[in-house]
Every structure is written in C-alpha cells, then in structure tokens.
Amino acid sequence: MMMPFFSFDFYTFEYRSGTASGDSPVFNTRRAYELDESKELLDYLRDQFLKIDFIDESVDLCATPEANDYIGSVRIPLRDLLTSDRITNNFPIMNEKSMNMGEVEIAIRFYNASVRPEPLSKEFAAEMLNSQVINKQVLTAIAEKLAD
C-alpha cells in the first residue's frame, strides 16, 4: 500500500506533511505563513512557482534500489496571487516524464493579516461543492441539447 506524503518550499519556509496511506489519501492540511510585504516578496510571487512534491514512503530504497519513491509534483505559478487573492483547483500531479500520476485538491489564499477570513478548509469545501454542482448543470444542459 502506498504511504504518500508531500513537501514544499515557500519563500523562507519548508514544510513536510505527515504520512498518509492509500492511493487516494485525504491530507486536509492547512498551513499559514505570515509575511512582511516587501519588494522581495512581490518579486518572489511574480517569478516563482510553488512546487509540491509527492513521495511514497512505502518504497524501501535500500531493499530495492531500482525502485523510485517519487510520485510527482504540482507546480502552481504564484504570480496568479498578484491578480487574484486565491487559487483553488484540482491540480494534476506530474512526474519527471510529464505523465499524470494523480491529482490533488489545493486552495491557496493571499491576504492582509488584519483580515480574518473564514477558515480556508470550509471555503474550499464550499467552492468544490459549487464547482461539482456547476459541472452537473453543464453536463445536464449538454445532454438535453443532444437529446433534442
């Protein structure tokens, strides 16, 4: 059974998640980093991608050196946060050969620290539900059109 975890670097921070199990794990991990707004920060957001690496901890690299514990990575352009205060999507996880290795729900927000918005996990759940409803409505509309 897979034992995936993820890790990323953001600005001066590093993070490694706990280890989950199975091929469709729910991490439900929230991280918040408070930063002083500066030119360096804005340059960083404009130029960098957030790269989240997914690794399978179940792989014993000592016992099977030919195995690969790398699942893949998500790359999210941070410049989108300069024009929108949030990014919410199901992102594909791609490996080094540009093969799709799965997908992951990710929501990112960038806001003034003086504002205390709703917890992202709640908002995220609502947005995902909305997008599912919209998808269903679009599919129904297409089906009705085809049936005519």
Added chain:
Amino acid sequence: MRKSLDEAIKWLKKKGELAESKGQPSTAIATASRKPTGTKKVFEIHVGKCKSLRRGDK
C-alpha cells in the same frame, strides 16, 4: 536546560506530525520578515484530497 528544550521541540514536532497524519488540520502560523513595508500578509495553503496516486515505476 538545553537537553529539556531539545526534548520539548522534538515532542512538539512529533505531536504536529501525528495530528496531521490523522487528518487534523494544522493551525500553526509561521512568520518571516524581510525589509518590511509595514503591511503584514498571510499566505495560506490547504491541501485536501488526492485522487488515484501512482508511481511511474509501477
């Protein structure tokens, strides 16, 4: 004193990892400072459900 501080940090790290592996969201807020302009910003990320993960070597 030094030893007990190291042990406390280790315990906190371990506790955080255990909580997250049980699916509980972490609420820790880290901070960074570089030539501030006065405004504090928050970068917040939520990683939810993964679907159909697989490895390329399989």
